[in-house]
Amino acid sequence: MISVTDKKNCCGCTACVNACPVSCIKMERDSEGFLYPQVNTDLCINCGKCDKVCPLLNKTDLPFPEKAFILRNNDAQTVKTSTSGGAVSVFASKIISGGGVVFGGAFGKNYYVEHRRAETEEELKMFKSSKYVQCDPRDSFAEVKRELSSGRLVMFTGTPCQVAGLKSYLSKPFDNLFTVDFVCRAVPSPKAWDRYREFSEQKYGSKLSYACFREKTYGYHSSNMSLRFENGKKYLGNTHTDPYLKSFFDGMNIRPSCFDCAFRQAGRVSDLTVFDCWNITRYVPSVKDDDKGYTACFVQSKKGEEMLNKCSGDLTKYSADAELLVKHCGHMAVQNPKPHPKRAEFFEMLGENQPIDTIINKLSPVQTKHRVFDKLKPVLYRTGLLKLVK
Ligand SMILES: Cc1cc2nc3c(=O)[nH]c(=O)nc-3n(C[C@H](O)[C@H](O)[C@H](O)COP(=O)(O)OP(=O)(O)OC[C@H]3O[C@@H](n4cnc5c(N)ncnc54)[C@H](O)[C@@H]3O)c2cc1C
Structure with a gap:
């Protein structure tokens, strides 16, 4: 029976919940706002299926990817509204045009981040751009299984642990399943995100109508x-000045299992792994970086390679050295983030309903140089000096 004695040992993927034949496991939120499985022992029949599908209890070492590419969506508007090069949108469109269904992380009610399904090009828009919050898979694993069993083409995008959890739950390979994961620094607490949203709505005296973590x-x-x-x-704020992003990058608001991530390796169970490519010129000297964003990509399977070939009309693609990409861009594929020494205080203060900017000002104050730089940014950008200063 699944039992989480150390929170580092649960990534919250929901594989156990979905595998339980008597539905005696439910995901419940802890005081930090992260979901963990809780077993109703009165109903449990001790079949052991939950332990069998847990991706942390059954993790495997995978080979280092042989092929890597740097990608950009040929549609400039999609690149602008995506995190890096907008490559994931191309894969998703291919699945939709083949009559398939796509599952990915999107905003739900009150900007809650959850797995949703899309069956049209219009619906796919909700997936664009990274939401730096742990995405609730809800009942998506079961939905994916239903669609796969009916023979439909399915794409699932998620964190490495979510894709590993889904595959473990499915327990057998499906030719009609295509999966994409990303190099994942960590997942922040949905409670911290919710508090930040409430704080911002109060500060600006109005409901949120749009949120982007990487505009x-x-x-x-x-x-x-x-x-x-x-x-x-x-409102605009960067990683040094925005209290939410700061608490993410400083290692305060993130899930315990991310500090010792079981899936932090370049090889993954997904078909493709995507991440930020920060400087294309380093890998492809003939291309000058135009500051619009490129998606780096590891090919993890034959299916992944076939997808890239099928998308060649909509993607600009350069081959790159996988080891070099890990070294300079995807180091979070192999390196765990460190917890902030005041992480526990962060969650304590959050529990006391203290505003997030008060918490950050106390635990990790924004430096004056960063505040000044933030104020000067619009002028520096307009005059072309921003690149030079950075
Ligand atoms: C929590 C998180 C941490 C990340 N950490 C890193 C990192 O350390 N280094 C790095 O290089 N890249 C990281 N990435 C990946 C990066 O931000 C881009 O997603 C990637 O470069 C692909 O960009 P894109 O423009 O091709 O696609 P995008 O437009 O970014 O599309 C990304 C896909 O991810 C899905 N998605 C968005 N948010 C979530 C979420 N919270 N949970 C599950 N799925 C989601 C969307 O549904 C969409 O299908 C992270 C992404 C997330 C969500």
Whole structure:
């Protein structure tokens, strides 16, 4: 029977919940806002299926990917509204045009981040761009299985642990399943995100109408948290000044299992692994980086390679050295983030309903140089000096 005695040993993927034949496992939120399985022992029949599908209890070492590419969606507007090169949107469109269904991380009610399904090009738009919050898979694993069993083409995108959890739950390979994961620094707490949203809505006196964690307002290399409100007000903040992003990159608001991630290796069970390519010129000297963003990609399977070939009309593709990519861009594929020494205080203060900017000002204050730089950014960007300063 699944039992989480050390929170480092559960990534919250829901494989156990879905595998339980008597539905005696439910995901429940802990005080930090992360979901963990809770077993109703009165109903449990001790079949052991939950342990069998747990991707952390059954992890495997995978070979280092042999092939890697740097990709960009040929549609400039999609690149602008995606995290890096908008490559994931091309794969998803291919699945939709083949009559398939796509599952990915999207905003639900009150900007709650959850796995949703898309069956049209219009619906696919909700997946664009990274949401730096742990995405709730809800009942997507079971839905994926139903669709696969009916013979339909299915694409699933998620964190490495979610894709590993899904595959473990499915327990057999499906030719009609295509999976994409990403190099994942870590997943922040949905409670921290919710508190940040509430704090921002209060500060700007209006409901949130748009949120993007990586808007390319000042280019790809200076992407920002961007919020817009129903009253027309706007907010932009970067990794050094925005309290939510700061708590993410400082290692405060993230899930315990991410500090010792079982899936942190370049080889994955997915078909393709995507991540940020920060400087294409390093890998493809003939291409000058235009600060719009490129997606780096590891090919993890034959199916992944076939997908890249099928998408060649919609993607610009350069081959790259996988080891070099890990070294300079995808180091989070192999290197765990460190917990902030005041992580426990962060969650304590969050539990006391203290505003997130008060918490950050106390535990990890924004440096004056970063505040000044943030204020000067629009001018530096307009005059072309931003690149030089960075
Ligand atoms: C929590 C998180 C951490 C990341 N950490 C890193 C990192 O350390 N280094 C790095 O190089 N890249 C990281 N990435 C990946 C990177 O941000 C881009 O997603 C990647 O470069 C692909 O970009 P794209 O423009 O091709 O696609 P995008 O437009 O970014 O599409 C990405 C896909 O990811 C899905 N998605 C978005 N948010 C979530 C979520 N919270 N959970 C599950 N699925 C989601 C969407 O549904 C979409 O299908 C991270 C992404 C996330 C969500």
